[in-house]
Amino acid sequence: MADVARLAGVSSQTVSRVSNGYAGVNEETRQQVLAAMRELGYRPNSAARALKRGEFRTIGVITFGLSTTGNVRTLEAIATSAAHEGYAVTLLPVAVPTQDEVRGAFSRLGELAVDAVIVILEVHLLDAAALSLPPHIKVVVADSDAGDRYTVVDTDQAGGSRDAVRYLLGLGHDTVWHLAGPEESFAAQRRAGAWRAELTGAGRPTPPLVRGDWSAESGYRAGLELAELPECTAVFAANDQMALGLLRALHERGRYVPEDVSVIGFDDIPEAGSFLPPLTTVHQDFAEVGRRCVEGVLRQMDQDTPEHGTTLVPTRLVVRDSTGAPRSR
Known part of the structure; x- marks a missing residue:
């Protein structure tokens, strides 16, 4: 600086x-x-500036599983929104969804230069009394159920599922089968619960x-089973990847889509329109989820x-x- x-x-x-x-x-x-800075190759020391100001302009993200479409696209949206606000992102992946692993990630936050944290854990771990974040860290949770303890931003899982089931019933199907996600997943539970409630409310089996x-x-494995059931004329799959495997199984077993079986997915991945046939699906606005997560932590910092409570980002069908009226019987 003197030079x-x-x-x-x-x-x-x-x-x-x-x-x-600074102005002035x-x-x-x-x-x-x-x-002069350019000529001398001078760059301000960001770590020293952070210590002086008491902020690091970095958001930590704790997440389990980078293999699922939802987590990857949510993380991408968070990173994009954070960069737009002038913040970097530090990723803390949780290898196994256990309390010990999550507790270890929380502990590491105290050693890292982060101003806030966004937690993407679709499994039910945040309600454990033994898990707590450092008190000075501002927190937003994505895709979980910790609204009584933290700010939560989530896709309207139930609303999107109800729309899917309602649409299939409106096409004339007697009922709708459901290919659900893993039992420990918060999103899978919400989608399955809404599927069941919609059928019950409509008086359908x-x-x-x-x-x-x-x-x-x-x-694909589930599709091989469903293909053997002539009474199965409509399936709501809890994500597009499982719907893709389902389409393959139905094709191999000679069940035409949508003439014999209608299929709806959930996510609206970029490839959904290129499935054979192009997939009817529930669109999730991952960019909006990421934006609201970043907005939430920045608001708390300001x-x-x-904060606590849940914000739901709407979906659309x-x-x-891949969907149509059932064959006449």
Whole structure:
């Protein structure tokens, strides 16, 4: 900094004000200082500036599982929104969804230079009394059920599922089968619960739930079973990847989609329109979820107060060619 000051013919204090973006420096002087910085290859020390200001402009993200579409797209949206606000993201992956693993990730937060944390854990772990974040850390939770303790931002899982089931019943199907996600998943539980409630409210029979694990392979295995049931004319799959495997199994067993079986997914992944046939699915606005997560932690930092409660981001049904009226019997 002293070298820059000598080259620019100004004081070190002026160099400091320019490097930190403070007002009160006339434009000609600012340009002199910037030119001297470029000539000398000077870059402000961000760590030192963070210590001085008491903020790091970094958001920590704790997440389990980067193999699922939802988690990856939510993380991408958070990183994009954070960058737009001038913040970096530090990722703390949780290898196994256990209390010990999550507790370890929480503990590491105290050792890292982060101003706030966003937690993406779709499994039910945050309600454990033994799990607690450092008290000074501002928190937003995505895709979980900790609204009584933290701010939660989530897709309207139940609303999207109700729309899917209602649409299939409106096409004339007697009932709708459900290919659910893993039992420990919060999102899977919400979607399955809404499927069951919608059928019950409509006075329709509730078929046995079929369980998958979010993967296309699990959807394929489930599809081989469902293809053998002539009474199965409509399936709501809890995500698009399982719907993809289901479509393959139905094709191999000679069940045409949508003539014999209508299929709806959930997520609206970029490839959904390229499935054969193009997949009707529930669209999740991951970009909006990420934006609201970042907005939530920044608001808490500005107000210096914790928040709690749940914000639901609406979904919408995207109708393509994988759904239609059942065959006449």
